[in-house]
Amino acid sequence: MADVLEVRNLSKSFDGIVVARNVDLALQSGRVLGLIGPNGAGKTSLFNLICGVVRPDAGTVLLDGAPLDGKKFHQRVRGGLSRTWQHTRLFPSLPVIDNLLIGTHDYPGAQLVNVLFGTARLKAHDKVARDKALGLLGKMGLAGVADDLVSDLPYGQQKLVGVARALMGDAKCLLLDEPMAGVEGQAYAAMQRVVREVAESGVAVCVVEHNIAFVHDLCDEGVFMFSGAIMARGSVAELTRDPQLTELYFGH
Amino acid sequence: MEYLYGIVIIVGLYVILATSFNLIIGYGGLVSIAHPVFFALGAYTSAILSRDFHVPVLLAMLAGFFVALVASIALALPSLRVSGDYLLIASIGFQLGVLELIKNVRFTGGPGGFTNIPPFLIREFGRESYVLLVLAVVAAVIVLVWWIARSDYGRAMSAMRDDELAFASVGRDAMWMKIAIFGLGSGLAGLAGGLYAHYFRFITPEQFEILQSSAILTMVVVGGMRTTWGPVVGALLLQALPQAISFLQLPPSVLGPIQGLLFTGLVLVFMFFRPQGLVSAKNVWRAAPAAKARGAR
Numbered sequence: 291m292a293d294v295l296e297v298r299n300l301s302k303s304f305d306g307i308v309v310a311r312n313v314d315l316a317l318q319s320g321r322v323l324g325l326i327g328p329n330g331a332g333k334t335s336l337f338n339l340i341c342g343v344v345r346p347d348a349g350t351v352l353l354d355g356a357p358l359d360g361k362k363f364h365q366r367v368r369g370g371l372s373r374t375w376q377h378t379r380l381f382p383s384l385p386v387i388d389n390l391l392i393g394t395h396d397y398p399g400a401q402l403v404n405v406l407f408g409t410a411r412l413k414a415h416d417k418v419a420r421d422k423a424l425g426l427l428g429k430m431g432l433a434g435v436a437d438d439l440v441s442d443l444p445y446g447q448q449k450l451v452g453v454a455r456a457l458m459g460d461a462k463c464l465l466l467d468e469p470m471a472g473v474e475g476q477a478y479a480a481m482q483r484v485v486r487e488v489a490e491s492g493v494a495v496c497v498v499e500h501n502i503a504f505v506h507d508l509c510d511e512g513v514f515m516f517s518g519a520i521m522a523r524g525s526v527a528e529l530t531r532d533p534q535l536t537e538l539y540f541g542h
Numbered sequence: 543m544e545y546l547y548g549i550v551i552i553v554g555l556y557v558i559l560a561t562s563f564n565l566i567i568g569y570g571g572l573v574s575i576a577h578p579v580f581f582a583l584g585a586y587t588s589a590i591l592s593r594d595f596h597v598p599v600l601l602a603m604l605a606g607f608f609v610a611l612v613a614s615i616a617l618a619l620p621s622l623r624v625s626g627d628y629l630l631i632a633s634i635g636f637q638l639g640v641l642e643l644i645k646n647v648r649f650t651g652g653p654g655g656f657t658n659i660p661p662f663l664i665r666e667f668g669r670e671s672y673v674l675l676v677l678a679v680v681a682a683v684i685v686l687v688w689w690i691a692r693s694d695y696g697r698a699m700s701a702m703r704d705d706e707l708a709f710a711s712v713g714r715d716a717m718w719m720k721i722a723i724f725g726l727g728s729g730l731a732g733l734a735g736g737l738y739a740h741y742f743r744f745i746t747p748e749q750f751e752i753l754q755s756s757a758i759l760t761m762v763v764v765g766g767m768r769t770t771w772g773p774v775v776g777a778l779l780l781q782a783l784p785q786a787i788s789f790l791q792l793p794p795s796v797l798g799p800i801q802g803l804l805f806t807g808l809v810l811v812f813m814f815f816r817p818q819g820l821v822s823a824k825n826v827w828r829a830a831p832a833a834k835a836r837g838a839r
Contacts, residue, residue, distance in 0.1 A: 397714065
């Protein structure tokens with residue numbers, strides 16, 4: 291299976307604190323990789339490095355075989371990389387549906403010239419985007435709250451909106467940062483189902499998650515990170531059974 | 543009547559300045575104090591082109607719009623690449639620097655001002671026609687900013703102000719959006735400059751000094767940022783205020799500083815007691831129809 295995202299020899303340290311140590315990682319189309327490890331292991335930092343939010347000291351990231359060096363975050367997203375945030379980072383001044391509409395791959399409304407002279411084009415785009423957004427919200431059981439303000443939703447639903455927003459832009463590779471933190475009940479099942487569906491549609495997914503049951507149920511494979519380095523890769527069951535890794539995870 | 547026409551035109555031009563500045567600071571979230579200098583660039587460009595190069599006035603005014611637009615992009619491009627704070631710092635330097643330049647080169651008339659600017663419309667159609675022209679431009683600018691704010695672009699501006707990193711994470715480029723907003727807003731100030739120059743037919747650098755920055759800022763803050771009518775109300779009120787003070791018959795040397803204190807005082811008072819301004823904007827992007835119907839705050 292082709293590697294959608296490839297991380298090669300990535301290193302980064304902040305004032306001597308190493309957050310990534312020669313990290314090599316590959317994500318394949320249609321597979322879900324779980325990234326586990328204790329707090330401070332460098333999981334979110336790795337996401338930030340992949341997205342270009344933080345520049346690496348060394349190493350490179352390839353998307354579909356093309357290096358992303360020098361590309362800005364938003365350009366990488368346009369190229370097919372998508373991510374969610376541990377703390378949702380939704381747009382609180384916008385209703386749920388508008389949080390999604392802003393995330394389409396092509397957003398002609400971002401050019402003033404279209405706003406002034408391309409109303410027909412905007413309308414056509416809006417119709418397609420709206421259908422897509424409502425479809426995604428429906429899958430997540432959020433169709434009824436499409437017009438609510440995101441900040442009025444329970445936290446678990448906000449997390450789902452975050453994932454839905456990340457899926458608006460035709461991603462080839464989806465990075466989920468603790469999608470289950472603060473999520474329970476119906477949202478839990480919806481999250482499982484949606485991420486699985488996304489993977490089955492051919493997207494390469496990587497999940498950072500502390501909820502081991504979720505990782506166990508969802509991920510095809512797991513990677514254990516500690517102190518900026520990848521310690522092991524294997525099935526989630528193998529990783530969680532490994533006494534050495536368990537000790538690293540829980541400390542002494 | 544001539545006095546009244548003068549006041550209507552001045553107030554109208556300040557509505558344009560405040561509305562365009564609202565686009566920059568309110569909708570774009572960009573802090574700059576250089577708005578009067580773009581007003582000046584438009585006025586000088588239009589005046590010089592029409593008087594010394596015999597360019598038709600209408601074309602000269604449009605050139606004023608474009609010169610202000612291009613100059614603002616030249617200012618914003620390097621500073622916004624660093625961060626929004628640098629735009630403020632750069633705008634201070636730009637405001638002071640360009641005015642110094644105008645004072646010190648010959649073709650602008652120097653500190654004495656630029657005189658004998660060709661009139662427009664008045665000789666052929668009377669002063670009323672010019673008043674109508676200004677009012678038409680005022681209406682067009684208000685509609686333009688309103689239209690942008692409630693369009694797909696407005697949705698994007700709202701998202702960008704909420705969270706720039708999240709804005710990048712959905713594939714949108716905040717920097718170019720800010721540059722476009724700054725460019726258009728500054729261009730409109732330039733257009734107001736041209737309209738000023740060909741009515742009053744005399745411009746001096748000191749008309750565009752930093753007191754004007756605080757006046758325009760006060761209009762937007764006191765009137766209500768991110769609203770259609772806030773800057774209009776603010777401009778009316780703050781133009782009426784100096785007129786009212788002038789009845790006190792204070793000497794001009796006192797009047798200027800008093801105006802400055804008044805503007806600053808008003809901004810402070812409003813920041814403490816009514817930060818949303820006279821006309822208050824909702825925290826929600828206005829064009830969201832369903833949220834409006836539900837009465838969401």
